[in-house]
Amino acid sequence: MKSLNPSYLVIIIQTVIAFFVLLALTRFLGKKQLSHLTFFNYVTGITIGSIAANMVVLTTSQYKKYLISLIVWCALTFIISYISLKSGKIRVILDGQPTIIIKKGKIDKKALSRTHVNIDDLTMMIRQYQVFSITEIDYAILEPNGRLSILKKPEFQGTQKSDMQILPASPAFIPTEIITDGKLLEQNLLEVGKSKEWLNNELKKANIKAIEDVFYAEIQPDGKMFIQKN
Incomplete structure (x- = not known):
């Protein structure tokens, strides 16, 4: 039985290293880099797309190397996804946790710093929910996918004035x-x-x-x- 070609072994090792390095770098960038995707999907999608794009213009010998790299990457993705289904701790490492940005009507400056979100980013996100003032918010939570979830204060919830045929000034x-x-x-x-x-x-x-x-x-x-x- 033939032993594995040393050059292919190097490719596998480099792919494994690149996988975890890119994952770590993406976690470092912060939640606002994302839209609907999790960190794990973000890293995987970009890398697989990049490898696949490079394979189009490669020679036959290079193509084989990139094909091995792509297969190893996809296999790692499948394994990590399966492990994350079984382990809550792994899910936290891969996708992060929800972060409370506003608590009881007060902006948490430390939470903003940890998530790399500034005041302008925060006010922009709350306006997407037709909320134009921080004072209307009781809690605001930055989700692992980068979206903001808002709980309004009781006085800003429930029945609208229009439902009672009251026309506010x-x-x-x-x-x-x-x-x-x-x-x-x-x-x-x-x-x-x-x-x-x-x-x-x-x-x-x-x-x-x-x-x-x-x-x-x-x-x-x-x-x-x-x-x-x-």
Whole structure:
């Protein structure tokens, strides 16, 4: 019986190493790199597509090597998927866990840092749910597939005013970020027709001396300020 060609053994070893290296790098990139896919599917799909694309333009001898690499990669994918079905710990390593970004109406800065999500990313994601103010949210959870799940506060849930034939008055303002990460968004302040003097007065009312002491601030529909300190 012929022994395995040393060059093919090298290919197998390199493929196994590349598999876990790419998986680790993808986990490091953070959840917002994804859409509907899990981390594991993300890595597998890109790699298989890349290997398959390279095989199209290779010579016969090179094709065999890439074919072996593709088979080994797919076999590893199947094995890891099967193990993850049997083990919750493996699923956590591969796909990650849901992360609470907003808890009881407060933004968790440490959670944002761990998931590589900034304030602008967060406000963009909540607007996709027709939520324009952080104050409407009780809990927000970043799922392993990169999507945000939102639980609104009780007063913003349930029966809509339109169901009771009540026509609410149009809000004076659209909820708008004024300060993020201790920095003033001057253009946003101008768009809502407010001055720096007005903002400074609002900060004084909240016993805040400087803009740098504010992690996040937004103007509410009624003109009041929601402020979260650093």
